[in-house]
Amino acid sequence: MFASLRPWMAALSATALLAAACAPSAPTPPAPPAGQGQPAAPVDSGPFPTKPIEIIVPFAPGGGYDALARQLAVPLQKELGQPVVVKNVAGGGQRIAARQFQQSEPDGHTLLYGSDTPLYTSTFVDAPEGFDIFSWLWVAGIRGQTPMVAVPSNSPYKTLEEVLAADKAGKKLRFGHNGIGGFLPTQVAFANAVGIKNGVWVGGFTGTADIAPAFVRGDLDIEVWTPLSSTTKFVESGDFRPLAVLDAKRSPTLPNVPTARELKWPGVEKLEALGSQSGIAAPPKTPADRVAKLEKAVLNALKDPDFAKWAKDTGVAEDLIPSTGKEFGALKLKEYGLWKTLSEDLKKAVN
Amino acid sequence: MFDLSPVWAALGQLARPEVFGLMLLGNVIGLVFGVLPGVGGGNAFILFLPLTFGWEPEVAIWFLMGMQGASSFGGSLPAILIKVPGDTVNAVAIFDGYPMTRRGEATRALGIDVMSNILGATIGAIVVIALLPVMRGAVLLFGPAELFWVAIMGLFTIALASGGNFLKGLSGGAVGILFSLIGYSSVIGVQRFTLGRDYLWDGVQLISLFIGLFAIAQVIEFCTAEVPISRLTTGFKGFEGLRRGAVEVFSMPGHLLRSSAIGTLAGIIPGIGATASAFISYSMAIQFSKKKHLFHKGNPEGLVAANASINAKEMGSLIPALGFGIPGSIEGALILAALLFHGLQPGPFLLRDQPGIVWALILSLWISNVFGTLLGLFWANWLSRLMAVRVVYMAPIILVSSLMGVYLVRSNIWDIFMAIFFGVVGYALNKAGFPVVTFVIGFLLGQLAERYFFQATQIGLGDPAIFFDSPISLTIAGITALMVVGVVVSGVRSKRAAAAEVQV
Secondary structure (H helix, E strand, C coil): CHHHHHHHHHHHHHHHHHHHHHCCCCCCCCCCCCCCCCCCCCCCCCCCCCCCEEEEECCCCCCHHHHHHHHHHHHHHHHHCCCEEEEECCCHHHHHHHHHHHCCCCCCCEEEECCHHHHHHHHHCCCCCCCCHHHCEEEEEEEEECCEEEEECCCCCCCHHHHHHHHHCCCCEEEECCCCCCCHHHHHHHHHHHCCCCEEEECCCCCHHHHHHHHHHCCCCCEEECCHHHCHHHHHCCCEEEEEECCCCCCCCCCCCCECCCCCCCCHHHHHCCCEEEEEEECCCCCHHHHHHHHHHHHHHCCCHHHHHHHHHHCHHHHEEEEEHHHHHHHHHHHHHHHHHCHHHHHHHHC | CCCCHHHHHHHHHHHCHHHHHHHHHHHHHHHHHHHCCCCCHHHHHHHHCHHHCCCCHHHHHHHHHHHHHHHHHHHHHHHHHHCCCCCHHHHHHHHHHHHHHHCCCHHHHHHHHHHHHHHHHHHHHHHHHHHHHHHHHHHHCCCHHHHHHHHHHHHHHHHHHCCCCHHHHHHHHHHHHHHHCCEEECCCCEEECCCCCHHHHHCCCHHHHHHHHHHHHHHHHHHHHCCCCCCCCCCCCHHHHHHHHHHHHCCCHHHHHHHHHHHHHHHHCCCCCHHHHHHHHHHHHHHHCCCHHHCCCCCHHHHHHHHHHHHHHHHHCHHHHHHCCCCCCHHHHHHHHHHHHCCCCCCCCHHHHCHHHHHHHHHHHHHHHHHHHHHHHHHHHHHHHHHHCCHHHHHHHHHHHHHHHHHHHHCCHHHHHHHHHHHHHHHHHHHHCCCHHHHHHHHHHHHHHHHHHHHHHHHCCCCHHHHHCCHHHHHHHHHHHHHHHHHHHHHHHHHHHHHHHHHC
16 A cells, blocks of 8 residues: 555655745845945955856747847857857746846856846736845847837828827727737737827737737738837838828838838926837846946957847847946936836736 | 749759758757757758858858758658657647557557658648749738637637646636747836846746747656656557558648648748647647547547648648748748858848749758658657666656757756746646646637737737728638637537436
């Protein structure tokens, strides 16, 4: 009788061991005062890097962030003299990765490259514990994603004015999204900025992969698409009718599409801040000299000819915003400030 | 019609010895990863993608597709031989493949497996090539309303798949639906049954559930029964059994065509996964079969339905990737990742600007399906001897491999605990006589039905007419209604027959 219990006991004890191993470590330190906590004084923290460097990407393999991280890892490896490995920690609206990153050893060997904007905006709806974006150290800015406002090519609307007039007449305007950790914040912020009152937030999509076909079918009326580089193909193919790009200047790949500023759209200041920037972060308390070394390596890697060629071929090059950690941190603070003002609208859109 | 020169160019690539060699190498890797329970072809793809850095894109495609094409056949081998699926899509092959093995017909089952794999991929390839000029329209045919009906039709197949016990089948399906609702719902913006944990934000992971229900549950079964997997001497008896099995597939053109069509369609429409389409095609095979009572007991038709749809699905998933540059499924996402990695912009212009790449994709996926399957045959001989391996050696290997596979997907330790939990659930379901298949269908389609219902309602601004305004919606709804009538009629008939017998 006991013999038959053996496998069960074995399974149980293994479970207990594993559970102990992955129990959350010490609670996260209290958040430092607001503002990107750039390391204070550079002290020599010894030789670095001494082992492979891991870049956590909070998405499953195959997406845009993953592709860029893997391409960048190659020249970065040359710069740092240690292997650079991309680790995909998908799930939980990036929160699982954020938590893992926050708790990782702050020795410069663990970095994060993800999309922090949704990670931040989703905190308006619930207050997740275990990570604090404001404590992260920015190593370098990588990519700025310019949004584009478009309607399907068979839409009756040709300008924002026509859209706004329809809205005023009580017409419902359908936007597609994939949740608070996805495209929803941008849609709500756009509607808020230009004054659309009758927005309908059609949820349940997984991302561009199913929003785009629904859009082309005419199931949706208008959409803010980010990033530009992954949607230009739909403009070129004639599926989307672009109304404007939300950036200070026109996009080189879509030179015929005007900017919101040229068209004098309402709330243009807010609209231009909608593009989400992404950079590489190091966990809090990483020694300053290591962050500086990583910053230099990343900025050099971005200039690597092979990487540059890949970026050009895939259209990513246009979005690249190589910037120092300090510049990027300042940019982020400004961006978070804008989202903060929209927190109430976001909560309403979700419920 | 078509300009055929890129086709010849793509085929010409294969004539280069290094390309052919790399494709075969890809096949072998795909087979190994496929055979290992829990570790699917997707893992191989991700693992080896960085290796192709700096290769010519065409060469990398032949290699990567070589892995992709072979892995699903690899995964069907352990499903048929030891009742442990290599990957989630292979779970359906268990239902009729393993009972055949127990009957001593392992070679016949493998023959059917091989031929239905090859033919499924071939039919899928033909459909994809035929659809190339209109592929964008094909993707757009299905919106949320149409997909809602697809999910509903799939859910109704629970009644068909219940086998003997209607009540147990339906209740299993209902519990499956409940499990599918766990997680953050972006339609209604709330978390359900997540116990306040981010881990459950994305819901129950498909891989954890499948590995638990099929692999772990089977390991528990092995450990408690303490017998070799098959007491029968079902070793490989030469090619005669294989040949018979292979030829047999041609005697079921209906099942073959229907399953391939379901698979290809599931590949084309973003939203229905390979695993769900395999289960739907299996249930439909039951519906249309004259030997309904033989399913789950080693009916070759079930095996054909399972395999053909998986391989056709792989081909179909090329369509959204080529037509729109969007991933229709996990397979499609991998293909897009490969293209992007090699600096190619997937999307509507790939066919116009780089037809060579497009044809390399189609041909490499198809040819590697054929070659990988044939290559896998040589293994079958060796693998079928596994059945004689004692459980003390076999069980730990399956356990480690499958839990590793679960962990590989997103490096989350809780996915492993989840798999163990579902292992216990699966074992209990089996013991209590609940058909696992209805539980799985409920899980795969419950949340989809809900999501598409909400989406369609929002898109239609609350007007239910959206559910009936396209011919496709009406057709699928009609088929579903006919299915329901069929089930009721056959239920009433069998009751009458039973009553008549009692009176006599």
